[in-house]
Amino acid sequence: MNNTLNFNDVNHKLLKTALRIRTVEEKFLQLFSEGKLNGTVHTCVGQEFSAIAFAGQLKKRDFIFSNHRCHGHYIAFTGDVRGLLAELLGKKSGTCGGIGSSQHLCHNNFYSNGIQGGIVPVAAGYALANKLKKANAVGVVFIGDGTLGEGALYETMNIISKWEIPLLIVCENNFYAQSTAQKTNLAGDILSRPEAFGIKTWKGDTWNPDQLMKTAAEAIDYVREGVKPGFFLVETYRLNAHSKGDDDRDTEEVKAYTERDYINQFKRDSLSYYNNYHGTITEEIDGLVTEILAEEELPIQDYFEVQDEVKNDRWQQIEPIAKRQVELLNQFFKEQIVNDDRMVFLGEDILSPYGGAFKVARDLSFLKPDRVFSTPISEAAITGIANGLALNGLKPIAEIMFGDFITLAFDQIVNHASKFHHMFNKKIKCPVVVRTPMGGNRGYGPTHSQTLDKFLIGIDNVKTVALNTFIDPGIVYKSIYREEHPVVVIENKVDYGKKILHNALKNYRYERSESDFPVVRISPAISEPTLTIVAYGGMADMVAGILEQIFIETDHKAELIVPTLISQLPIDVIKESASRTGSLVVIEEGSPVGGIGSELIASIMESSDHYIKAKRIASLPVPIPSVKSLENIVLPDKNRIIREIAENFN
């Protein structure tokens, strides 16, 4: 191990860059111990040449996705030491205003996120966008050997290989997942994994930097020229703890690698050069730190703005449309995909002639074959790729075949799509659209019938929209399409086959607000309502159909309000109605605890000066049975709704 470096063979430029990364990180540890850094740092001391070999050899138009251990990658790719120092010191001038700190950086095509595995499909989507734009740009996504435990990685390797996406996955194998040795939790061989997906692989290590540089350049060229994915395994060793103090590794082992470390060897062999280089770099960094410590932090108002409430504005009468909801949806997407090159449609089983499980995507792949992607069964990767496409300027529409499967995409919605804009201090936007059908009454049983909307409201910066049968879905989708931030759209399986305002009752008025996400109001023709009902999605159609029956049996002249944007309910419209009637019923297809009804009633009570009697009607809190008789009981059916209204409001 203790071979001596031949001074003339050392690439001094490379060494200085590595030393620069190491000096910055050692400064971080020092500042941390002095209490000047908030949170945490993960240093890559010992691994620097991996960063330089890949991040340092990319072009400006290329991109990088990195992970929690990203300082080296960042400096090698952007050269922005000052931005990084200020970021970790929590200053406004930091690369993300101090919001992201060590693990969440974003600057000139460099992105990092602290979630293991989730960045891989996002990087794949970003690379796919480059390919679609014919940008001749490649991307590198850095993972660690610990990330080999994440499923999203394998979903993505399958897809990038199949779709020939120009992405190089660099796995930095430092033999430990946090403090756990690789032999404890990794089965099989690392390179056999990408090879099984038909992905070309390379291998190198950080103890022979020149060789690593050469092989890395070869791999990058292959990905760029061949427009194909690659997988590069870099063997390396982290000389410091995972983060700061959490290190139980054998001290002898650490010592041996410390001696083997290239920079340390150089220091031993050419101390005066080392001292010269180190001195210059240290002086520069100390100067920067002194300057940055005196700077301002980001004020909260630059970070968080209170969103305006949805306001009751102008109303117009609703006219029926003699087309089924699914036809109108299909029509919207067909027009959009033909007219807008940014649109990408992806999901399972969506190629025509099949056109998706519910036929929303019918003919899309005939019209624009290169913008429609039928995916493997990989919800996390579908959503992650959609996120990456959105970050790279396209407008992805991702379809999750059944609403129940959206839980598999949850990490991408909550930890990626939702957080990107703010954690990168508003430098980027992620206008992804995820659509999925929910709802029962089709006998599909426990895992294909549930309405999970309550898990989808309350995700920061994500809008949740529920379609209904009173508004042309094209109108709603136009607004969704214009959104600059993520939107999850809940469609309804039963509603797909219904026409817009198909069975209007004569004694009611049907109006909708003219807001971006219209609110529908169905009121007695001339009578003053005595009960306010709120229902949305599939329940709205069902309740609208029984308004007369509710009246005849309960004596209540009900006004039905149907929100479309359920993540930001039209409190003013509902409150106005409920203040007049004094009675409010919320009907939802999900189960009641922590649901939309709970949220709505709480919001109304918070701001109302009147006493309003309120009631939630929802599904029973059990999986939805397939057998018809039980499914009817578990879901809110018309008899139960009428009975509960009669019991609670007379």
Added chain:
Amino acid sequence: MGLLQEIKVPLIAVNDTSLTVVEISHANGDHVQKGTTVMVFETSKTTYNVEAEVDGFINYLCEVGSDYEVNDIVARIFSGKEEADTATIPPAELQPPAVHHQNGQTIAAAWTGITIFSNGAKKLMEESKLNTEAFAGRDFVNLTDVESLLGIRKTPAAPKTAAAKQVSAKEQELPVPANSTKVKLTGSKKREIEYLGKVQSTGLTSTINTHVETDGIFIHINNALAVLKNSLLPVIVYETSRLLKIYPLLNGYFSGDSIILYNDVNIGFAIDIDKGLKVLNVRNADTKQLSIIENEIVDLSTKYLDDKLAVEELTEISFTITDLSGEDVSFFRPLVNMQNSAILGVSSIDQKLQRLYLSMSFDHRVTEGKLVAQFLKDLKNRLESYRGNGGKTLTSTITCFKCAKRLSEDLSDTGFAKVLTPSGEEAYICQSCFKGF
């Protein structure tokens, strides 16, 4: 070229849903400069000048003397003269809507479709042998509607349609007889009718009177007052405001199924000298010294005469006092203002009897006669306590009008007599002068 500014009827006071245009300052097509007054509205409280926000050419969409609803567009300013000259047709949204909009809801004028009856309604109709025709023109009829028709329920659940808003100053118009002249009500009179109508039209107001002995009352009061000598108003405002803290029901109003109690005591005093009847607000009177209350009454009255009152000096009044003592009034029945539960009337002092009447009208939905009687008794006691010497005349100031001898210098032990002087004034005379030596 184009539209630069739309002038809408402003919301100046919450209760003024419509305002009267009292002045149009230019002719259509005139050039107006930013900052110049283009028109004047009259509110129930004051007048309000509208200024141009831009330079341009004006086009009015309103007439002097007419009422316009808040947010109606009444004038527009254009960049070009031709547009202002020709733009005589109001924009579409100005056209009176065929259906009435309320809270964004469209309410059809009448229902010609079928009527749906609830099971509850049907049952009662059968029992009462009521025909469905009784409900022609309804969309839905429930049990409550049937009960209302049968008089079982006191408050009819009649639909709150457009007609509900008609409960206002507008009475049905009758033809004008030949030998008479029709004088249009002013906007402020119409609103006055509407405001007073709100409480009085329920027929549930009542008035209680009490008298206050005023003999010698001004001796101390006049010492404390700088300007308003021989006026009881400042003291009445002072004492009433403090009493209202003890009688919170009289410092509030009836609303729906509740009573709203004001936290602050803002005493309004009615004034009507050439400039129309207005009620001026002495804010937080219960926290102010007598001299400050006097100053404010003087200041507000001066502003009233100079037409310089601000809206906040006319609004948020929690209790009203109307002082007709200067008008030789024996006693009267004041009317309770909207969003008040009571009003205090002050009549003139009867110089012979040395007493005046206080009259308090109140909203019986808020309180009862007993509480008001108690309030008046307390107020009377407080006012009478100002009388020098507990009602006895202060002797040191009494002098004989003929010889200027002080009562304290009278050695006869008979006292002075009260007489009328040849000029008709009340005065005192000593024994010596009376007997003529």
